[in-house]
Amino acid sequence: MGKVDKGIDCSVEGCLNKAVRSLAFKKASEAGLKLKKESRRVYLCEDHYREFKKARRSMDKIERMRWKPW
Numbered sequence: 001m002g003k004v005d006k007g008i009d010c011s012v013e014g015c016l017n018k019a020v021r022s023l024a025f026k027k028a029s030e031a032g033l034k035l036k037k038e039s040r041r042v043y044l045c046e047d048h049y050r051e052f053k054k055a056r057r058s059m060d061k062i063e064r065m066r067w068k069p070w
C-alpha cells in the first residue's frame, strides 16, 4: 500500500477525484470496486479507499466464518 503522487486520478469507474492511495488490482477488484481498466496497480481516492477498507473488513469476517465454523 503506497502513497500516490499528486495529479493521479482515482481508478474507479466514474470517479473524478484525485487518488491518495495505490494498491494491487487484484485486491481492489476482490473488494468489489468497479475499475476503469485492468492494470497491475490501481489508484484510489480518499472515498474509495475508505470503501475498500470497509469491503475488506466484511470479507475478512466472511472468511473467518467459512474457515472456523463453530
Ligand SMILES: [Zn+2]
Residues within 6 Å of the ligand: 010, 011, 012, 015, 016, 017, 044, 045, 046, 047, 048
Ligand atoms: Zn474514487
